[in-house]
Amino acid sequence: MEQVYPTAIHAPVAHARIEALVREHQAKLARYVRRMVGDPDVAMDIAQDVFFAAYRTIAGDPDRPLTAGWLYKTATNNAISFLRRKKIIRFTPLDRDWEVRGLRIDERSAASIDLQVAMSRLPGDQAAALMLTTYTGYTSQEAAAILGTTADAVRQRVCRAMRTLRAVMAEHA
Amino acid sequence: MSLQSHRRTEVLAGAIALGEATEADVREYREHLAHCSRCVAEFGGERELARVAQRVLDARDSEVWEPDLRAGVFSRMSATPKRALRYGLGALAGCLALSAALHFVVVGGLPSMHSQLADPLVLNYEGNKIVLERRSTRDAKPPAPKVVIVHNIVRLARPAAAPPAPVRAIAAKPAEIPRQVRNVAVTLPATGASNGRASKPVWEAAASSGAAHERDGGAATLSRANGGGSGDTGNAALAGPQTIGVLPSYTTREAEPEGGETAINPRPPAIAFAEGAEGTAAFEVLVDEQGKATKCIITQSSGWPVLDQSTCDAALSVRYRPKTINGRAVPGVYRDAFTFRNQNPQ
Numbered sequence: 001m002e003q004v005y006p007t008a009i010h011a012p013v014a015h016a017r018i019e020a021l022v023r024e025h026q027a028k029l030a031r032y033v034r035r036m037v038g039d040p041d042v043a044m045d046i047a048q049d050v051f052f053a054a055y056r057t058i059a060g061d062p063d064r065p066l067t068a069g070w071l072y073k074t075a076t077n078n079a080i081s082f083l084r085r086k087k088i089i090r091f092t093p094l095d096r097d098w099e100v101r102g103l104r105i106d107e108r109s110a111a112s113i114d115l116q117v118a119m120s121r122l123p124g125d126q127a128a129a130l131m132l133t134t135y136t137g138y139t140s141q142e143a144a145a146i147l148g149t150t151a152d153a154v155r156q157r158v159c160r161a162m163r164t165l166r167a168v169m170a171e172h173a
Numbered sequence: 174m175s176l177q178s179h180r181r182t183e184v185l186a187g188a189i190a191l192g193e194a195t196e197a198d199v200r201e202y203r204e205h206l207a208h209c210s211r212c213v214a215e216f217g218g219e220r221e222l223a224r225v226a227q228r229v230l231d232a233r234d235s236e237v238w239e240p241d242l243r244a245g246v247f248s249r250m251s252a253t254p255k256r257a258l259r260y261g262l263g264a265l266a267g268c269l270a271l272s273a274a275l276h277f278v279v280v281g282g283l284p285s286m287h288s289q290l291a292d293p294l295v296l297n298y299e300g301n302k303i304v305l306e307r308r309s310t311r312d313a314k315p316p317a318p319k320v321v322i323v324h325n326i327v328r329l330a331r332p333a334a335a336p337p338a339p340v341r342a343i344a345a346k347p348a349e350i351p352r353q354v355r356n357v358a359v360t361l362p363a364t365g366a367s368n369g370r371a372s373k374p375v376w377e378a379a380a381s382s383g384a385a386h387e388r389d390g391g392a393a394t395l396s397r398a399n400g401g402g403s404g405d406t407g408n409a410a411l412a413g414p415q416t417i418g419v420l421p422s423y424t425t426r427e428a429e430p431e432g433g434e435t436a437i438n439p440r441p442p443a444i445a446f447a448e449g450a451e452g453t454a455a456f457e458v459l460v461d462e463q464g465k466a467t468k469c470i471i472t473q474s475s476g477w478p479v480l481d482q483s484t485c486d487a488a489l490s491v492r493y494r495p496k497t498i499n500g501r502a503v504p505g506v507y508r509d510a511f512t513f514r515n516q517n518p519q
Contacts, residue, residue, distance in 0.1 A: 015250065022243050030240040031233075044240055051246045111231035133191050134229040140191055155187025156180065162190055162225045163215050169228060 014059040017066070022051055025068055028136070029075055035119055035131055036079035037086075046078045072132065073146045080124040114172065118165040129157035130165075178205065182212050190222040323512040324434060428460040428496040428505035439487035439511055441480050446515045450477040454484040455510035460493045462502040473510065480513050 026047065034043035050071055058066060119127050125147070132143040133154065140151040140158070147154065185202040188194035194202070199219065206213050216222065430436040441450065452475025459468040469485035488509070496505025 015247075018246065018250070019243070022246055026242045027239050030242065031236055031238060034238070040238065040240070044242060044245070047240070048242055048245045048249065051242060052249050055246070055250050109232070109235040111228050112235045115229055115232035130229065134226050135233050140188070140193055152184045155185075155191065155193075156183045157187070158190060159183040159187035159216065162186075162222065165228065166217070166221070166225050169225070 013062045014055055017058050017062075018051060018055045021054060021066065021071070025071055026051070029071055032072065032131055032136060033075050033079050035116065035135065036076070036124075036127055037082055038116065038120060042082060046075060046082065049078060050074045069138075069142060069146050072136065072138075076128045076132070076146065080128065083124050110172075114165065114168050118161070118168045121164055121168070122161050126157045126161040126164075129154045130161035133158055179209075179212065181205075182209070182216075186212075186216045186222055189219055190226045321514040321516045322439065323514065324437075324509075423499050424497075425499075426494075426497045428458075428464075428493050428507045430507070431464070431492045431494055434509065436491045437487045437509065437511075439480075439483040439513075441483040441513065445477065445479045445483075446513075449515060450475075450480055451513055451515050452476045452480060453510055453512040454481045455508070456481075456484055456488055458488045458493070458507045458509075460495055460505050460507055462495050462504060464493045464495045464502075466491070466493055466507075472508070475513060477513075480511075484511050 029050065030040075030043050030047045033046045034040050037043055037046070053074055054066055054071060057064060119131075122130070128147060129143060132138045132146060133140060138146070140154040143154045144151045182202065182205045185194060185198050185205070188198055189202060202219075206216075206218065217225075439454075453473065454471060454475040455473035457470045457472055458466045459470075461467050466489045469488050471481045471485065474481050475484075488507075493507060495502040497503065
């Protein structure tokens with residue numbers, strides 16, 4: 001990746017735009033990444049990397065429009081890359097609570113635990129499609145643009161992810 | 174149901190779960206489920222899809238985590254110029270080092286590209302005149318001296334072969350005369366000194382009839398017997414002075430390096446040839462019974478101590494086969510010589 005650093009003229013503009021982006025999207029983006037990777041510390045690192053990448057992009061071209069979709073696209077790619085690296089040493093936990101260790105105590109509702117257990121079983125592309133559409137609220141067209149695929153492919157991935165979630169819900173009904 | 178039909182059903186189920194399906198999509202999904210129990214078991218109907226989607230929304234609504242990323246992001250943003258400066262200085266140092274390396278290579282290593290052409294070689298090939306030119310070496314660096322080390326095949330200062338032992342006259346004992354031997358003519362010796370090897374006397378025996386007996390490692394006794402002689406043949410049956418020699422039949426092998434003469438490779442330092450060192454160094458190596466070189470003596474100096482020393486170092490560094498007499502190892506001497514010449518390829 002090309003290293004772009006802000007000039008003295010662009011730095012104040014980049015700082016202002018990044019601050020606005022961080023204020024608006026940091027919580028949603030961090031939760032989204034936490035659902036993807038299952039670890040809040042890793043989620044914060046990835047989210048910081050995303051905002052820092054946005055800062056370098058804006059610093060290189062202050063006139064470039066940077067949307068939330070760009071942030072989620074970068075976060076999704078980083079999270080999938082992390083999951084691929086993690087897959088080497090990944091093991092199957094026997095305890096259901098192991099999957100929700102990244103959630104706070106007051107967040108461990110039945111629905112939240114079901115979703116996190118299902119996320120741990122899903123491949124990265126299906127998890128990203130499910131989270132971008134049902135969790136984040138993007139349409140299948142917008143999610144397809146973020147993931148670089150078609151809307152039908154996103155719907156198919158959502159269907160398969162929900163089939164896994166339905167199986168998890170049936171296990172602990 | 175075909176595979177395409179199931180994939181289409183997955184797309185329709187996803188659209189219904191996301192609330193993006195049209196009436197036609199819902200109708201198509203219902204028609205498929207009416208005939209496909211597998212899809213009913215996996216996805217369920219529209220209400221089941223909505224229930225699962227609502228589960229995701231419930232999970233999202235239950236989250237209260239509010240991370241604050243501003244401190245981490247802004248600290249990295251403020252550290253960026255320092256990192257850029259560090260990278261820039263590193264790149265500058267790398268460029269300077271590369272430039273210096275290229276300078277030394279170009280100035281010191283490459284030959285001049287402006288040398289003149291001289292000494293053309295003209296060839297006539299089927300009526301075509303071919304002119305080959307080679308570059309003059311006037312402004313080129315003088316070539317490195319080429320060292321030629323000649324291993325003298327004919328050894329120097331090799332003593333002449335020892336004369337054969339005197340023939341001792343004995344009277345043939347009747348009991349030792351082979352009965353088959355008749356008219357034995359003995360031709361005296363042809364010593365094999367020309368091959369530079371052992372001084373083993375070579376005896377040739379020709380029998381008009383019968384067999385000649387030769388034993389290695391012992392004294393062979395040849396005698397002249399009378400025809401069809403039985404055991405009672407006496408001296409009276411022999412015509413003339415019936416004496417024959419007891420031949421010193423022994424086998425000697427001189428000491429020599431294991432791997433042959435080429436095993437010794439003296440390597441004088443290059444500075445010696447740069448100084449013009451040349452000459453022939455003859456040496457002797459004392460080899461004990463175990464084949465170990467115990468001492469090296471320069472019998473003919475090359476005039477350059479460095480060449481003599483390298484010759485002896487090489488001679489002492491190799492393993493030898495000891496001298497043997499009748500198979501028994503004894504101390505011996507190996508003699509050899511090397512000629513060092515400083516030959517310029519031009």
